[in-house]
Amino acid sequence: xxxxxxxxxxxxxxxxxxxxxxxxxxxxxxxxxxxxxxxxxxxxxxxxxxxxxxxxxxxxxxxxxxxxxxxxxxxxxxxxxxxxxxxxxxxxxxxxxxxxxxxxxxxxxxxxxxxxxxxxxxxxxxxxxxxxxxxxxxxxxxxxxxxxxxxxxxxxxxxxxxxxxxxxxxxxxxxxxxxxxxxxxxxxxxxxxxxxxxxxxxxxxxxxxxxxxxxxxxxxxxxxxxxxxxxxxxxxxxxxxxxxxxxxxxxxxxxxxxxxxxxxxxxxxxxxxxxxxxxxxxxxxxxxxxxxxxxxxxxxxxxxxxxxxxxxxxxxxxxxxxxxxxxxxxxxxxxxxxxxxxxxxxxxxxxxxxxxxxxxxxxxxxxxxxxx
Numbered sequence: 437x438x439x440x441x442x443x444x445x446x447x448x449x450x451x452x453x454x455x456x457x458x459x460x461x462x463x464x465x466x467x468x469x470x471x472x473x474x475x476x477x478x479x480x481x482x483x484x485x486x487x488x489x490x491x492x493x494x495x496x497x498x499x500x501x502x503x504x505x506x507x508x509x510x511x512x513x514x515x516x517x518x519x520x521x522x523x524x525x526x527x528x529x530x531x532x533x534x535x536x537x538x539x540x541x542x543x544x545x546x547x548x549x550x551x552x553x554x555x556x557x558x559x560x561x562x563x564x565x566x567x568x569x570x571x572x573x574x575x576x577x578x579x580x581x582x583x584x585x586x587x588x589x590x591x592x593x594x595x596x597x598x599x600x601x602x603x604x605x606x607x608x609x610x611x612x613x614x615x616x617x618x619x620x621x622x623x624x625x626x627x628x629x630x631x632x633x634x635x636x637x638x639x640x641x642x643x644x645x646x647x648x649x650x651x652x653x654x655x656x657x658x659x660x661x662x663x664x665x666x667x668x669x670x671x672x673x674x675x676x677x678x679x680x681x682x683x684x685x686x687x688x689x690x691x692x693x694x695x696x697x698x699x700x701x702x703x704x705x706x707x708x709x710x711x712x713x714x715x716x717x718x719x720x721x722x723x724x725x726x727x728x729x730x731x732x733x734x735x736x737x738x739x740x741x742x743x744x745x746x747x748x749x750x751x752x753x754x755x756x757x758x759x760x761x762x763x764x765x766x767x768x769x770x771x772x773x774x775x776x777x778x779x780x781x782x783x784x785x786x787x788x789x790x791x792x793x794x795x796x797x798x799x800x801x802x803x804x805x806x807x808x
Contacts, residue, residue, distance in 0.1 A: 437461040438483035438555050443473030443499065444517065445491045449540070453486065456544045457551065470494030474502055477509055484554055489518040496534075504533040513554040517542075535642070536635050553635045564639075564703075568647040571699065575692060608731065610743075612672045615658070615727040616686035616773050617745070617753040620648065620693050621666035623761050624714035631713055640700060640716070641665075647696040648718075655689040659729060659743055667693075668754075670727060670745050683724055683776025687769060687803055690720040694766045719766060721757035722803075724773040725749030752791065756800065759789045767803040780807050 440462050444450035447468075454464045465480055467473030470487065471494045477485055485503065489496035496516050504510050513535045536550050622628075622644075629637050645667070652660050652669045659670040669689065671682035697718030704716055727747045752770075760768030765785070774781060784802035791798065 437463065438551075439463045439465065439480060440484045440486060440551070441465045441467065441473055441476045441480065441482045443467045443470055443485070443487040443491065443496070445469055445488060449488075449517075453547065456547055460548065460551075462551075470496065470499040474499055477503060477512065478506065481509060482512065483558060484551060485512055485514045486551075487514060487516055489516050500533050511558075513558055515550050515554060533642070535638055550635065553633075557635070557639065564643060568643050568696070568699070571647075575695060610729040612658075612670075612727050612729070614673070614682070614724060614776065615749065616671040616682045616722060616724045616776060617727060617749050618652070618657075618669040618671065618686045618690055618720060618722050619663075619666060619753045619757045620668075620690065620718050620720040621757055621761075622697070622716065623719055624716055625665045627714035628716060631711065632708075636708075640704070643703075644696060644700050644716075644718075647699075648693050651692040651696065652689050655685045655692070657685075657689070659745055661742075661744075663754075666757075668745070668750070670729070672727075681776050681778060683722075683773045684778060684780060686722045686724075686773065687767070687777050687781055688806065690722050690767045690769075691803065691805065693718045693720060717766065719757060719761045720768070721753050721760050722767065722769045722773045723749055723753040723756055724770070724776045725752070752794075752798075755791045756789065756798070759791070759800070763787065763802075765802040768800050769803050771799045771801075774801065781805075782807055 437460065440457055442450060442453055442457070442464055444453065444466075445468055450466055450468070454466055457464045465476050465482065467476055470491050473485070473487060474494070476482075485499075487496040487499050491499075494502075496518070500514050500516070503512060503514065514533070515536045515538060516534045517538050517540060519540045535554055538546060538550055628640070632640070645662070648667055649660065652667070656671065656674070657669040658672045658674070661668055669686070671686040671689070673682050694717075697716060701716040704713060725748060727745050727749050729743045729745055732742055732744050756768055756770065760766075763785075769777075769781070774783070781803055782805045784804040786799070786801045788797040789800055
């Protein structure tokens with residue numbers, strides 16, 4: 437059977453969980469806190485980790501974050517035990533990389549079902565995640581051609597940390613006179629979350645947003661953050677992307693994310709075709725204008741400071757994405773970003789949309805693809 441590392445500071449809860457799992461034939465390695473448990477994971481390389489959220493020294497979110505940063509154990513499934521039922525805490529765990537949640541108190545049957553589901557998906561999930569990353573990279577490389585191919589092959593060879601700001605940089609605002617803002621959301625997310633089992637929904641979220649993160653980074657985003665279930669990315673001109681405008685890179689990333697959403701939908705249709713699930717689709721908006729990255733204290737995530745993009749271009753892009761959903765356009769772009777992108781963009785329908793607080797409507801167009 438499986439080897440499972442169990443991290444729980446409450447002796448009674450730890451004894452109960454260990455007894456249930458051992459009765460099912462699993463080898464259970466117990467740890468009284470996150471630091472001790474993480475050491476056991478690194479040493480024993482278990483099939484599964486079960487961790488309480490609230491523990492001294494190192495909480496469950498920090499355990500998951502540390503585990504995901506170690507290539508040797510990064511793919512290990514993690515089930516978090518929590519009495520925190522606020523959605524914000526669950527979202528932190530999901531963004532950190534947890535695979536499932538069990539809310540205390542729970543029945544032994546709930547524990548068994550969660551454990552069996554994660555062990556059954558362990559091998560298949562790792563293969564699907566790797567395929568999603570490889571497909572995103574292949575699509576991007578095929579689409580770049582000529583100068584883009586050489587540029588991004590070099591970018592892929594660099595450490596991602598060389599391109600991204602650290603939380604310890606000097607806490608000063610960083611203004612950009614011209615930047616492209618990309619906002620992507622999944623309109624069907626609430627409906628899918630209601631219809632799919634939590635473990636299946638967690639798998640969908642991890643596959644899509646893992647692919648989204650790689651795609652956005654591949655096209656040289658200056659900043660990336662998750663806003664609930666949505667993703668916001670900022671693209672600016674830089675010395676290593678001087679041959680490709682921030683507008684074109686933002687549009688390319690938007691098209692890549694839409695295609696990643698279609699791949700997820702195909703997978704859902706194959707696995708759950710008879711359940712009448714809402715259609716999984718990524719809907720994006722891209723706009724350009726002045727943006728400032730401002731640094732804010734962020735003790736919740738333990739990073740000290742975090743960057744926050746602010747400006748009319750950011751709020752306008754978020755509003756435009758909702759307009760794109762209403763219009764049924766997978767990618768909506770404004771004239772400002774299309775001028776920054778140049779003539780390489782193929783357009784479909786056009787419209788003028790009115791946004792709250794704006795005196796005049798904005799000219800927008802549906803992006804259908806890129807010219808070869």
